[in-house]
Amino acid sequence: xxxxxxxxxxxPEVKYGSGMSIDVSAVRNHFPSLARTIDGAPxxxxxxxxxSQVPTVVADAMTHSLLHANANCGGAFATSIESDAAIEESRxxxxxxxxxxxxxxxxxxxxxxxQYLLAHAVARTLEPxxxxxxxxxxxxxxxxxxxxxxxxxxxxxxxxxxxxxDGTLDLQHLESLLSPKTKIVAFTLASNHMGxxxxxxxxxxxxxxxxxxxxxxxxxxxxxxxxxREAMGLDxxxxxxxxxxxxxxxxASIRHDLASSWPANRVRPADETPAGHRFETGTQSHEAMAGxxxxxxxxxxxxxxxxxxxxxxxxxxxxxxxxxxLTLQFWDGVAEMDHLHFYGITNPERFDDRVATFSFTVExxxxxxxxxxxxxxxxxxWDGNFYALSASVALGLEEQGGAVRVGFLHYTxxxxxxxxxxxxxxxx
Ligand SMILES: Cc1ncc(COP(=O)(O)O)c(C=O)c1O
Numbered sequence: 459x460x461x462x463x464x465x466x467x468x469x470p471e472v473k474y475g476s477g478m479s480i481d482v483s484a485v486r487n488h489f490p491s492l493a494r495t496i497d498g499a500p501x502x503x504x505x506x507x508x509x510s511q512v513p514t515v516v517a518d519a520m521t522h523s524l525l526h527a528n529a530n531c532g533g534a535f536a537t538s539i540e541s542d543a544a545i546e547e548s549r550x551x552x553x554x555x556x557x558x559x560x561x562x563x564x565x566x567x568x569x570x571x572x573q574y575l576l577a578h579a580v581a582r583t584l585e586p587x588x589x590x591x592x593x594x595x596x597x598x599x600x601x602x603x604x605x606x607x608x609x610x611x612x613x614x615x616x617x618x619x620x621x622x623x624d625g626t627l628d629l630q631h632l633e634s635l636l637s638p639k640t641k642i643v644a645f646t647l648a649s650n651h652m653g654x655x656x657x658x659x660x661x662x663x664x665x666x667x668x669x670x671x672x673x674x675x676x677x678x679x680x681x682x683x684x685x686x687r688e689a690m691g692l693d694x695x696x697x698x699x700x701x702x703x704x705x706x707x708x709x710a711s712i713r714h715d716l717a718s719s720w721p722a723n724r725v726r727p728a729d730e731t732p733a734g735h736r737f738e739t740g741t742q743s744h745e746a747m748a749g750x751x752x753x754x755x756x757x758x759x760x761x762x763x764x765x766x767x768x769x770x771x772x773x774x775x776x777x778x779x780x781x782x783x784l785t786l787q788f789w790d791g792v793a794e795m796d797h798l799h800f801y802g803i804t805n806p807e808r809f810d811d812r813v814a815t816f817s818f819t820v821e822x823x824x825x826x827x828x829x830x831x832x833x834x835x836x837x838x839x840w841d842g843n844f845y846a847l848s849a850s851v852a853l854g855l856e857e858q859g860g861a862v863r864v865g866f867l868h869y870t871x872x873x874x875x876x877x878x879x880x881x882x883x884x885x886x
């Protein structure tokens with residue numbers, strides 16, 4: 459097994475799974491951090507929505523990049539040539555992962571920075587009075603950048619509501635906001651607060667029906683379900699590899715004609731730079747790109763198929779089956795606990811419309827206190843608003859310290875979920 463190929467363009471076919479289901483204990487061996495203990499007890503990572511753990515192959519690929527192919531781009535010498543090849547391979551890996559083409563990919567330090575950069579670019583193509591729709595379900599990185607470019611360019615931002623009862627998007631409200639003035643519909647593929655998965659293809663169709671762009675945040679969706687920019691009908695899609703077992707990095711997939719025509723701020727000479735690359739300013743983190751490629755190959759290695767995209771598709775079916783089982787197990791264990799109040803979809807018949815991320819409050823306890831008590835029991839959970847500020851305000855949580863959030867990933871075990879259920883029961 460060669461986790462960090464030096465041959466340009468080579469995709470290693472490493473197998474981590476059967477392609478049918480997740481062999482959790484085999485998978486966990488690839489993640490050294492999962493063996494960590496706190497005061498003798500195993501540490502259970504329910505903090506995945508804030509960032510996942512990383513398999514050894516990802517760290518190895520980054521180490522290889524830094525120690526053996528560390529040079530800037532475009533040189534005539536070996537390390538620069540190898541570095542260029544690794545970057546091109548990263549573009550292909552990101553394209554395979556997002557369901558797009560390599561020249562539609564732009565890398566950046568994180569999704570938020572790319573959101574700001576691209577919003578500033580597209581705003582320069584809009585007219586005063588043009589409208590942008592955001593949603594209450596979104597992380598603020600897909601809301602605040604629009605408010606700020608709107609102030610700079612005299613644009614109007616409208617926000618689609620979520621249903622307070624079940625944390626789903628109010629699609630009727632979203633539709634009522636559409637008009638010929640709408641130029642962008644910015645929405646999330648999955649809520650990082652309570653796991654809701656809105657109907658992306660339907661929202662994209664609504665956006666296109668008035669000539670607007672469908673601009674999606676795929677950060678929370680990506681560890682749980684396979685992104686597919688083209689099939690979902692998205693024009694712009696963002697994601698962050700550190701949520702799906704890779705390093706800290708941001709990826710944007712931008713429809714080719716948009717990526718090649720939007721104004722980009724670049725150093726000279728810039729004209730011949732193709733498509734998505736136009737939005738990469740300065741030297742990128744080559745080691746993070748190499749780690750991201752390894753993360754995509756790690757995920758593809760959980761599945762079977764002739765191409766990397768096919769292996770990813772197969773792997774994600776297994777990931778989803780595993781996470782769905784954990785979701786039901788968790789819900790079975792906590793549904794009757796009267797001291798817990800859950801936000802988002804709680805009807806198991808509608809669990810297709812959610813991923814394995816739950817937010818809740820505990821009667822009589824501040825969310826931070828709950829997180830601390832779970833930390834004392836060796837469980838990592840987040841508390842607060844998770845930068846899903848609009849949702850936190852809409853649900854009336856902002857004034858009371860937000861909520862507690864737990865998330866399950868493909869390396870989460872049923873035993874860990876049982877531990878969590880037990881600990882939550884004792885908070886009553
Ligand atoms: C749904 C969602 N969007 C965007 C972000 C921001 O991503 P980044 O940290 O890469 O800027 C996050 C991070 O938590 C997120 O969960």
